[in-house]
Amino acid sequence: MKKKIGLSALLIVMSLLSSCGGGNQTSTSGDDLESLGYQYLDTSAPIVATKNTVSYRILSSKNALAENYNDMLIFKNLYDSTNVNVNWDNISESAYAARKNLIMSDKANYPDAIYHAGFSDKEIIQYSTKKVILPIDKYLDNMPNFKAILERRPDIRRILESPDGHIYSLPRVEEMGLLAYPNLLFLNKVWVKDLINSGDIDFLTEEDLKDGLSLSLTDFEKILTLFKTKDMNKNGRNDEIPLSFVFQNWQGNQSDLYAAFGVPENTDHRTIINEKVVFTAVDDKFKEATNYYANWVTKGLIDKEVFSQSQDAFLAKGKASDQRLGSFYWWESETVVKNPEDYICLDPLIGLNGEQYVGVANNPEISKGNFVIFSKTKNPEILLTYIDRFYDPVISAQINYGPIGIVYEEELDDKGMLVQKPIPEGLTADEFRLKNAPLGLIYLSYNEWETVVHMEPRAKLRIERLDQFVKPYVYPGAKPIPPVSYTLAEINKLATIELNLYDYVNQNLTNWLLQGGVSDSAWNNYKAQLNNIGLNEALSIYQAAYDRYKAD
Amino acid sequence: MEQGLIEYNPKKKKNRFLRHYQLFLLIVPALIFVFIFNYLPMYGIVIAFQDFSPVDDILSPNANWIGFANFTRFFNDYRFATLFKNTFLLCIYGFLVGFPLPIIVALLLNSLKSKKMSERLQTIFYAPHFISLVVLVGMLYLFFGEYGLVNNLLTYLNLNKYSFFLEPDAFRPLYILSSNWQDFGWSSIIYLAALSGVDPQLHEAAIMDGASRLKRILHIDLPAIFPTISVLLILSIGNLMSVGYEKVILMQTTANSSVSEIIATYVYKIGFVGSGEYGYATAIGLFNSVINVVLLIIANILARKFSNNSLW
Numbered sequence: 040m041k042k043k044i045g046l047s048a049l050l051i052v053m054s055l056l057s058s059c060g061g062g063n064q065t066s067t068s069g070d071d072l073e074s075l076g077y078q079y080l081d082t083s084a085p086i087v088a089t090k091n092t093v094s095y096r097i098l099s100s101k102n103a104l105a106e107n108y109n110d111m112l113i114f115k116n117l118y119d120s121t122n123v124n125v126n127w128d129n130i131s132e133s134a135y136a137a138r139k140n141l142i143m144s145d146k147a148n149y150p151d152a153i154y155h156a157g158f159s160d161k162e163i164i165q166y167s168t169k170k171v172i173l174p175i176d177k178y179l180d181n182m183p184n185f186k187a188i189l190e191r192r193p194d195i196r197r198i199l200e201s202p203d204g205h206i207y208s209l210p211r212v213e214e215m216g217l218l219a220y221p222n223l224l225f226l227n228k229v230w231v232k233d234l235i236n237s238g239d240i241d242f243l244t245e246e247d248l249k250d251g252l253s254l255s256l257t258d259f260e261k262i263l264t265l266f267k268t269k270d271m272n273k274n275g276r277n278d279e280i281p282l283s284f285v286f287q288n289w290q291g292n293q294s295d296l297y298a299a300f301g302v303p304e305n306t307d308h309r310t311i312i313n314e315k316v317v318f319t320a321v322d323d324k325f326k327e328a329t330n331y332y333a334n335w336v337t338k339g340l341i342d343k344e345v346f347s348q349s350q351d352a353f354l355a356k357g358k359a360s361d362q363r364l365g366s367f368y369w370w371e372s373e374t375v376v377k378n379p380e381d382y383i384c385l386d387p388l389i390g391l392n393g394e395q396y397v398g399v400a401n402n403p404e405i406s407k408g409n410f411v412i413f414s415k416t417k418n419p420e421i422l423l424t425y426i427d428r429f430y431d432p433v434i435s436a437q438i439n440y441g442p443i444g445i446v447y448e449e450e451l452d453d454k455g456m457l458v459q460k461p462i463p464e465g466l467t468a469d470e471f472r473l474k475n476a477p478l479g480l481i482y483l484s485y486n487e488w489e490t491v492v493h494m495e496p497r498a499k500l501r502i503e504r505l506d507q508f509v510k511p512y513v514y515p516g517a518k519p520i521p522p523v524s525y526t527l528a529e530i531n532k533l534a535t536i537e538l539n540l541y542d543y544v545n546q547n548l549t550n551w552l553l554q555g556g557v558s559d560s561a562w563n564n565y566k567a568q569l570n571n572i573g574l575n576e577a578l579s580i581y582q583a584a585y586d587r588y589k590a591d
Numbered sequence: 592m593e594q595g596l597i598e599y600n601p602k603k604k605k606n607r608f609l610r611h612y613q614l615f616l617l618i619v620p621a622l623i624f625v626f627i628f629n630y631l632p633m634y635g636i637v638i639a640f641q642d643f644s645p646v647d648d649i650l651s652p653n654a655n656w657i658g659f660a661n662f663t664r665f666f667n668d669y670r671f672a673t674l675f676k677n678t679f680l681l682c683i684y685g686f687l688v689g690f691p692l693p694i695i696v697a698l699l700l701n702s703l704k705s706k707k708m709s710e711r712l713q714t715i716f717y718a719p720h721f722i723s724l725v726v727l728v729g730m731l732y733l734f735f736g737e738y739g740l741v742n743n744l745l746t747y748l749n750l751n752k753y754s755f756f757l758e759p760d761a762f763r764p765l766y767i768l769s770s771n772w773q774d775f776g777w778s779s780i781i782y783l784a785a786l787s788g789v790d791p792q793l794h795e796a797a798i799m800d801g802a803s804r805l806k807r808i809l810h811i812d813l814p815a816i817f818p819t820i821s822v823l824l825i826l827s828i829g830n831l832m833s834v835g836y837e838k839v840i841l842m843q844t845t846a847n848s849s850v851s852e853i854i855a856t857y858v859y860k861i862g863f864v865g866s867g868e869y870g871y872a873t874a875i876g877l878f879n880s881v882i883n884v885v886l887l888i889i890a891n892i893l894a895r896k897f898s899n900n901s902l903w
Contacts, residue, residue, distance in 0.1 A: 140867030144645040161866050165644045277746065286845070343754050344737045347844040464795060534866060542848075549845040553757055572669055 061549055079181045079424040082431060085122040086424050094124040095422050098142065099154035100135035104473040111477060113442040117434070123425040125261060127154075143171070144515040152426075155479050157210055158408035160201075161530050167207045172411045173419055181265040181420045182427035185209070188482055198522045199407050209410040209426065212482045213439065215494065217370075218402035219499060219519045221290035221508045225382040226366045227374075228253070230271045231262060239265050249510055253386040254397065256299055256331075263340040266365035274361040280342045282335070284368035285353050287545060291369035293332075293345075295397050299390035300328035303398035303514035308544055309581065310398060313516040314580040314589070318574060319398075320544050321566055329548065330556035331391075337555050346549055371501055374469055384504050387512045396514040403522040410480055429480040433457065436492040439483065441475030447492075457492040466499050522583040533580055536573040543572060623709070639877045643648055643870035649684035669698040670857070678853040681839075682831050685767045690827060692775045694820060697782035698808050713783070716776025731769055732756070757772075757846040766842060766851075785816040821900040829887030854879050 076088025087093055099108060108114055118124055124473035128150055130138070134533065135155070142153075158166075166172045179186045189196045199206045219473050228248040232242045235248075242258055254262070263281035271279050284291045287306050297304035301324050303312065308320040319325055335341045344352070357364050357376035364376060372379040389395045410426065412419055428434055436457055440446050447457045472495075488494055492504075525533065547565055551557040556564070608615065627879045635649055639662075642655040665671060696716065703709040722730075734740045735755035744751045793811050802810070836855035843851045854875060862872030895901040 137863055140645040140863060140869070143867070146646065159866060165866075166646060169644065169646050171646045343752075343757055346846050347737070347756055534868075535664070538861075538865065543669065545845055546848050550849060552761070553754075553846050568669060 056201045056568060057163040057463055072420060075418075075421070077418075077421055079183065079420070079423075079427075081279045081406065082183055082428065083120070085120065086176065086421060087122045090118075090124065091524065092122070093418065093421055094126060095151040095416070095425075096126045096128055097152045097154050098128045098130070098150040099477075099479075100132045100157075101129045101155075101477070102473050103131060104470055106474060108477055111442070111475065112445060112573070113434075113437050113475075113477065116442065117425070117428060121425055121428065123421060124435055125425065127441050128197065149415060151422060152410065152412040154410055154477075156208065156408055156411045158411055160408075160525055161534050163201060163207050163408060163411070164527060164530060166411070167203070167205070170414055172207050173414045173416065173575050174207055175209065175423065176380050178420055178423045181424050182430075183428035184427050184482075188212075188430060192484075195405055197525065197588075198405055200524065202524070202527050206373060207411060208408045209480055210482075211409045211480055212404065212484060214404045214484045215488070215498060215502065216404075218395070218404050218483075219399045220505045221370055221400050221402065221513065222284075222295045222368045222386040222397070223370060223501075223508065224295065224368055224388070224505055225372045225556075226254075226262075226385050227266075227271075227362070227364065227381055228383045230266060230365060230379045233271065234265050234269070239269070248383060250384045250504070252383060252567065253384055255389040256391055259388055260335070260340065263335070263365065264338070267339055271365065272361045278361070278363055280363045281340045281365040281367055282367065282510065283342045283353065283356065283364055284345055285348060285350055286345045286549070288350060289400070289402060291353070291367070292401070293368075295387055296327065296332055297370065298396040298398045298514060299388045299394065300331070301390065301392070301396060301514075302328060303396065304399040305516040305519075307401050308541075309578075310401070311518040311520055311522065311585065312514070314585075316520065316578060316585055318578055320548065326557060326562050329551050333552045333554070333556040336552050341580075343553065346553065349497045356416045371497055373497065374395045374467055376591060386508050395512055397509055397512050398448050398514060399517050401469065401520045403519075405522055407522065409420045414469070426480065430482045431493040432483065432487045434488070435478070435481035439476055439478055439481045440472055446471070452493075452559060454490075456490065459493060459495065468495065520581070520585065523588040524582075525580070525584050529580045529584065532573075533577060536577045539572050540569070540574060540577060543568065632794055636863040636873060636877050638870050639874040641870050643868075643873075645867045645869060657870075661871045662878060665875050665878065670852070673849070673851060674854050674857055677850055678832055678834065678855070680850075681763060681766065681853060684763055685834070686827060686831060688767055689771050689774070689778075689823070691769055693778035694816070696787060697717060697777055697779040697816075698812055700779065701783060701786045701812060702804055702808055713776065713780075717780065718776070719773045720777035722773065724838050725841065727769060727773060728838060731765065731842065735761075735765065754846075756842070756844050759847045759850045762842065762851050764840065770838070780785055782816050782819060785819040786812055789815045815897075818900045821894055821898055822902070825887070825890045825894050825902055828890035829883055831886050832882050837890060 055260055057458060075092055077086060078084065079086065101108060107129055107130075114125065114127065132155075135157075139157070143148075146254060160399075163172070167174070175182075179189070195210060195212065196206070197206065199210055201207055231240065231243065232245055235243055235245055240262065242261075266281040270277065271278075284352050286293055289306065292306055294304040294306065297319070302319050302322050303310050303317075304319045304325070309316060309318050311317070332341065334357075336343060354375060359365070362376065362378060362381075366385075367375060369375045372382045372384070375384060387395050387397045412422060429438055437443060437447070440459070443449060443457070446460060448460055450458070452458045462468055466474075483492070551561075594680070609771075638649055641647075641654060642657050642660075643649075647654065668674075672722070700709045700712060703712075719727075732739060736742070737752070737754055738754075745752055753761070755765055789812060794807060797807050797811060813814060832854070834853060834855055836853070836859045839851055839853055839856050840859065843856065856877050858872045861868050861875070891901050891903065
């Protein structure tokens with residue numbers, strides 16, 4: 040049965056690849072670099088002398104909203120400026136996730152490279168030891184932009200290096216200081232104002248209803264309960280959702296609710312406190328918090344659908360004709376609700392013991408595994424020089440946000456920086472960006488925001504909000520876990536532990552929250568089971584890797 | 592068919608093949624099909640004993656043979672007992688509901704007075720069979736989702752909502768009942784075919800003797816389809832532990848995964864999603880198949896002992 044499914048899936052992938060790439064296979068065989076007029080030193084001149092001499096096939100997943108990469112203006116422009124033709128082979132993100140292994144096992148139909156590869160440490164090691172993917176560091180001289188970055192930033196080099204000392208994948212670097220804080224709590228102030236006016240709430244006045252309001256858990260619960268029982272949107276139906284978010288999503292998740300109990304939680308359930316890697320989901324305060332919020336779920340204050348809804352379903356809720364959302368966690372209110380002016384941004388909730396904290400997420404600003412190139416690729420120098428252009432700051436900005444002419448004005452401003460055009464009517468900032476920008480390989484460090492490109496207005500707004508309402512409340516000593524490197528033995532060990540560990544924790548957590556909480560005996564069993572699965576081993580591996588990272 | 596001919600054939604064994612070579616030729620395409628698609632790919636199970644990465648060749652000389660390590664890893668997995676239990680319960684409940692249902696339906700349809708009515712009901716009953724799985728699960732979400740039809744009705748009646756997709760208790764009933772709703776009509780066809788072979792004279796004689804409708808079902812129809820039932824029983828026991836992953840994956844949420852994680856979905860996740868541990872996934876799949884073979888053999892032995900119907 041399984042064999043047959045595997046076989047047929049393989050056939051589908053094979054036919055897909057051959058139909059998309061047919062006739063456009065690498066045509067550089069036999070051509071040596073010199074006769075092609077290859078050059079890499081001048082980073083604005085063409086890479087090969089004439090068009091139609093070299094062509095590569097890059098497989099890439101793409102966001103559902105994005106245009107086909109072959110039609111994207113930024114890639115057409117790159118072709119004109121480099122003379123290197125790239126045929127993009129797009130598949131959807133979910134299809135890529137399910138087919139990645141099949142693509143790798145289909146040796147006859149390898150593309151030349153994979154963009155948005157999403158390779159884990161384990162995959163990079165697995166494929167590099169079999170010599171399927173190419174060590175990129177051998178061609179560093181052919182990549183002037185990237186080489187300069189690595190020389191400037193030894194920390195990035197350290198993150199990229201595999202245990203054997205080679206670099207097999209290219210990074211994405213986007214430093215804005217945002218990713219560690221993916222949650223902001225928004226509250227519908229119009230509804231609260233109605234409650235104040237009707238006399239249901241006496242602990243707040245209308246003047247309090249502005250950004251930066253601090254609420255205790257008990258007061259917040261009172262508000263949510265009133266949202267639930269009163270017909271706040273006056274449509275005659277009990278369809279109000281007091282508090283919503285997306286459980287375990289990378290942004291807008293449940294973490295900060297736990298932080299109010301003094302657990303600096305994130306979706307990985309691990310963080311660094313005072314240089315020690317800590318697993319949050321075994322803390323007794325974690326149990327307390329779970330029991331407390333399970334009660335909210337039972338009472339309907341937290342929408343049960345947070346456990347099964349996708350990000351899209353969540354975003355659709357806030358756009359309904361009658362507003363249903365009383366409060367929600369997300370990075371910004373603008374993408375979630377159609378009336379963001381009615382929502383205020385709260386400070387973190389004050390816990391039962393007066394604690395007012397947030398945790399930090401481990402989303403890395405420097406991520407590896409985004410691009411790999413296959414060993415069988417002919418003239419990899421040319422392709423790598425082409426890809427190196429992505430690390431030019433002006434190109435990086437266009438890769439990340441959209442091309443000059445569509446997203447950015449043709450003219451630079453007086454500081455010589457790119458200026459964003461207004462967003463067309465009927466599109467949100469997210470939709471406009473995802474349609475026109477491939478995202479992926481970029482280098483936009485703190486420096487580039489001062490010299491090359493203005494941040495998106497919404498990113499600036501986000502930073503302002505985070506600076507006021509989140510960053511001052513970070514749990515003392517808490518830090519995100521940086522993208523550390525593991526040894527081969529550690530990677531193999533973690534591969535067998537992590538899947539089980541996180542499945543077990545998240546499954547139990549969901550059940551407890553949905554079924555009214557966790558008893559002490561169930562909690563003890565759970566902790567014992569975690570040790571059986573290998574929590575302590577995993578923690579010591581994380582700690583060792585982090586210590587090495589610091590020592591470097 | 593050949594067997595029938597062979598029994599009436601007075602010639603010696605030697606000539607049997609030559610005389611009926613056309614009949615043997617007819618079976619050749621089926622043999623080739625089974626060989627190519629069912630037997631040939633089977634060599635792949637050797638990766639259950641390898642540390643296999645997706646870029647390896649299955650029969651490469653430098654394969655990393657690791658013996659039974661994949662199996663011991665599965666037996667020591669904290670999930671092993673749960674996976675086994677979930678798979679078994681889902682299948683056994685599905686079997687208990689799904690096996691007798693088509694038999695009952697076929698018997699009832701067969702004893703309907705109006706043949707026209709019976710045909711119409713048959714069409715209605717097997718129509719859902721043609722709904723694709725994905726569409727079916729989509730329908731389940733529309734009807735039983737958090738904001739689906741049933742919950743809207745409950746809210747309208749001022750009753751508490753029930754989260755069918757978040758309650759572990761609701762998963763198995765929802766899965767089994769929807770599967771049976773979809774397939775009971777289709778599965779009853781084979782019994783109806785067997786019933787159509789019952790000699791009408793038997794029924795006429797029974798009516799003359801004053802037998803009631805129920806008695807006729809019990810003493811004429813049921814014995815007539817008993818061989819069919821027992822063969823199908825053996826076959827379904829052989830398939831007891833094999834349930835497709837597709838529908839379960841579609842219906843799975845983190846909240847109900849304590850009952851909806853079964854061996855097949857775990858194999859899918861280990862093998863395809865994530866880091867692609869083909870060897871481990873194959874080992875789990877192979878283990879599951881071995882259980883099925885053992886069950887099949889036991890069922891066959893029992894059937895041979897208690898009746899004359901068996902597969903071999």
